[in-house]
Amino acid sequence: MTQKKRPHHHGNLREALILAGLELMVEGGPDALSLRKCAARAGVSHAAPAHHFKGLSSLELAIVARGHAMFAEFMIAARGKAEDAPHAQLSAICAGYIQFSCEHSALFKFMFLPREIRPDLFDSVTWEQFTIESSASYQVLRDACLPFETGAADGLATEVMVWSLVHGYAMLFSGQSRLASHDVAIPDFAQILPMLALKAV
Amino acid sequence: MTQKKRPHHHGNLREALILAGLELMVEGGPDALSLRKCAARAGVSHAAPAHHFKGLSSLELAIVARGHAMFAEFMIAARGKAEDAPHAQLSAICAGYIQFSCEHSALFKFMFLPREIRPDLFDSVTWEQFTIESSASYQVLRDACLPFETGAADGLATEVMVWSLVHGYAMLFSGQSRLASHDVAIPDFAQILPMLALKAV
DNA sequence: GTAATAAATTTGACACTGTCAAGTCTTGTG
DNA sequence: CACAAGACTTGACAGTGTCAAATTTATTAC
Structure with a gap:
């Protein structure tokens, strides 16, 4: 059966x-990602993405x-x-x-x-999506840290500490990547967080 | 003056x-790095690196x-x-x-x-150098955490916590990269570490 | 409904890149 | 000195990003 050729307009x-x-x-x-492969998978020619993204870096940012x-x-x-408790x-x-x-x-x-990360490097749709979504995801963690901030003198110390800790752990120890491989089991993050002995104010 | 052609042996x-x-x-x-550019800068042809590295990924690992x-x-x-104090x-x-x-x-x-990171993906010289140097650099931090480990039940909790914290902070807040940009000053890491209230045993 | 315009593609080409194979030059060994 | 191994060079190919011109489709105005 002949395959119906996709018209020019996706x-x-x-x-x-x-x-x-x-x-x-x-x-x-990440090495498997390319503009041409995406275009092929979407059923269009290799140059079609250029109308929607300011190059490969814009497609990456949209992802x-x-x-x-x-x-x-x-x-x-x-x-x-x-x-509802702040610790929980x-x-x-x-x-x-x-x-x-x-x-x-x-x-x-x-x-x-x-x-x-500069707005002039990307198309405006992609830039707007990125700033909205990345701010929103960060805000979830930020809100959770608010009850533990101690005051203006410390600024964002708790937030910075918690985000550093959880992000560092995620980068170094979670998933398949275990950059520091040794025989002792890595403690779960649930064991690490209480060691901070955070107090809500 | 005619440029002296480099002989075949670097x-x-x-x-x-x-x-x-x-x-x-x-x-x-990192996007500026390529085998051909390195070869050109070293004054050899584009295929010369192949004798020393098992492809671009081996050169990257050597770096x-x-x-x-x-x-x-x-x-x-x-x-x-x-x-000499453990905290210091x-x-x-x-x-x-x-x-x-x-x-x-x-x-x-x-x-x-x-x-x-698998040994079969790289030439043996590069693999050996990588395992030696990465273990050595990690061991510096590991040694410093030893005085604070509490016992077998906790395993490596302090080491994992400290490494997560400092690595997360380095990834998110140091240098030119400030992924979370906002108006409040980011506290120095020197302010964060004491919040752990670590006790040597 | 038609014409004009804009949007959304396709086609073709070029430069850069990694990798491979064959060939050539240099060094080391017997 | 001859041979083998090491260390390159040359040439080619496939994949990639990007650009420009051409073509098709959708939208808009009358």
Whole structure:
């Protein structure tokens, strides 16, 4: 049976390219991601993405934005299952953070790859999506730390400490990546967080 | 004056390629690194590196190993200037960690890019250098945490906590990268570490 | 309904890159 | 000195990002 040739107008190519990129990432890691492969998977020619993205780096940032949306969902879902006490909320959100980094290991690392973040480097749609979604995901953790901040003199010390800790742990110890491999079992993050002995004020 | 054509035998090409790679990294970030550019900078043809490295990923790992050597030097130098007390030693080593991540921001991030770490993927010289240097740099921090470990039940909890914290802070807040940009000043890491209230045993 | 315009593609080309194979030059060994 | 091994060079190919021109489709105005 002859295959119906797709007409010139895709209809929702931007979204299709982002989804194709997420699939390629999951299947083969960040090195498997390319504009031409995304275009092929979306059923268009190699130059079609140029109308929607300001080059490969814009498509990558759009994928990062999508990752932040999923990331925030994980933390919010975890928070929803916890008791109202500040410690319980913070523990749950951190658990969601670590769970996402385990279950979406490649995407999580891809999200935090070093890249130049400047509005003039990306198309405006992608830039707006990225700033909204990354701020929203960070705000989940930030809100959870508020009850523990001690005052203006310390500024954001608790927030910075908690985010450093959970992010460092996610980068170094979660998922398949265990940069420091040795024979002793790595403690769960649930064992680490209480060691901070945080006090709500 | 006619330029003297380099004969076919470089003499120390492996080292020259690594140094060329470090230079390209400093000048233009990780995207500026390529086998052909390193070869050109070392004054050889594009295929010459193949005799010394099992592809681009081997050259990258050799650069990472070099980074770990420099990294360890930073922490050891910082430790050398501190008092003998466990707290002072740990604080100094963490300060060296953060200092390296600031002063060699691109290299530091490059060192911790996600990559597949399996011996069969690299030439044996590169693999050996990498395992030696990365173990050595990690061991500096590990040694500093030993006085604070509480016992077998906790395993490596303090070490994991401290490494997560300092690495997360270095990734998120040091150098030019400030992923979470907002108006309040980020506290120095020297303010964060005492919040752990670590007790030597 | 038609014409004009804009949007959304496709086609083709170029430069850069990694990798491979064959060939050539240099060094080391017997 | 001859041979073998090491260390390159040359040439080619596939994949990639990006650009420009051409083509098709959708939208808008009348």
